[in-house]
Amino acid sequence: AQSVTQPDIHITVSEGASLELRCNYSYGATPYLFWYVQSPGQGLQLLLKYFSGDTLVQGIKGFEAEFKRSQSSFNLRKPSVHWSDAAEYFCAVGGANAGGTSYGKLTFGQGTILTVHP
Amino acid sequence: DTAVSQTPKYLVTQMGNDKSIKCEQNLGHDTMYWYKQDSKKFLKIMFSYNNKELIINETVPNRFSPKSPDKAHLNLHINSLELGDSAVYFCASSHPQVRGGYTFGSGTRLTVV
Numbered sequence: 001a002q003s004v005t006q007p008d009i010h011i012t013v014s015e016g017a018s019l020e021l022r023c024n025y026s027y028g029a030t031p032y033l034f035w036y037v038q039s040p041g042q043g044l045q046l047l048l049k050y051f052s053g054d055t056l057v058q059g060i061k062g063f064e065a066e067f068k069r070s071q072s073s074f075n076l077r078k079p080s081v082h083w084s085d086a087a088e089y090f091c092a093v094g095g096a097n098a099g100g101t102s103y104g105k106l107t108f109g110q111g112t113i114l115t116v117h118p
Numbered sequence: 119d120t121a122v123s124q125t126p127k128y129l130v131t132q133m134g135n136d137k138s139i140k141c142e143q144n145l146g147h148d149t150m151y152w153y154k155q156d157s158k159k160f161l162k163i164m165f166s167y168n169n170k171e172l173i174i175n176e177t178v179p180n181r182f183s184p185k186s187p188d189k190a191h192l193n194l195h196i197n198s199l200e201l202g203d204s205a206v207y208f209c210a211s212s213h214p215q216v217r218g219g220y221t222f223g224s225g226t227r228l229t230v231v
Contacts, residue, residue, distance in 0.1 A: 034219050038159075043122075043208060043222040088159060105174055106220060108161040 002027045004093050004109035012115040013081050021076040021112050023091035032095040033074040034106065035065055039087045050074065051095070061085070086116045121145050124209050124223035131199055132231055139194045139226045141209030147221070149173075149214050150192040152184060155206040155225070167192055168214055199230045 003026045013019055025031055032051040036044040048059025055067040065076045074091060094106040122143045131137050143150065151174075152164040166174035167186040181197045196203060206227050210220040 036219075036222075043224040044161075044220075046219045046221070049219050090161065105163055105166065107163075111159045 002031075002093050002095075002105075002107045004091050004107055006089075006091055006109035006112050008112050009110070010113045010115065012117060014117045015083050016080050019076075019078045019081045019085070019114070021089050021091075021114070023074045023076065023109060024072050025074060025091070025093040026072065027093050027095060029095060031093045033065075033067060034092040034094075035059065035063070035074075035076045036090045036092065036108075037061075037087045038090065038111075044090060047076070047089075081114075081116055083116045083118060086114055088113050121221050122209055122211055122223040124207075124226050126226060127224065128227050128229075130229045130231065133199055133201060135199050136195070136197045137199060137228070138196070139207055139209075139228075141192045141194070141223055143190055143209075143211040143221070145211055145221060147211035147213055148189055149212050150186065150189070151210045151212075151220065152192065152194050153208045153210060155208060157205070161208070165192075165194075196228075199228075201230050204228055204230045 005024045007022050034049045035047040037047050038044045047063050048057050050057045050067045058064050063078050065074055067074050088111045090111050091109040092106040124141050149168045151166045153161050154164055155161050163176050164178045165184040169189045170186045183195045186192045206225045208225050209223040212220045
């Protein structure tokens, strides 16, 4: 079974500080990994994704994430946080099943709320 | 142009009523989903359709019935609403291989009173 753990429920940083949000996953094959952001009252917006190739992926809004297979992790980073980054962040895992096909089931972590202090 | 649109955005109804939520996507995706986000923000898949065929049906009460008239539409009908059905329901779409990720609608906040 696939699962995602986001160990930090709530993180607070100062504006301009660096950020790292943790994500650990469990998946039986090569995973597809995603980070989404949800602002209050809004849907989820895709920040970045990994499915193969370079393990350091760049996303929108200056975010990046690194896939580490040995640690089953896909942590999200940003070098300098802006007040507008305050939101909830979700990590998700999915991928092809053993038969080589997938109908796209993504499993989400429980989310990390980011608060940014001025 | 909204890629994945859900209606209504808010829905307040009494226990025992029947209600529907509609979802449409204009991205040309073959696969559509319904997710439920509970009060703790946990997202759980309910259903998935690929080209009008039901392919994922998680453990959901049979009061919930999805219907896909064509691959661009996936509606959710809920019978005999209960207090515990209060949540935000998200529709999403993707290509079947999901490598590109989902595109989500903005959600429908259902409140059962």
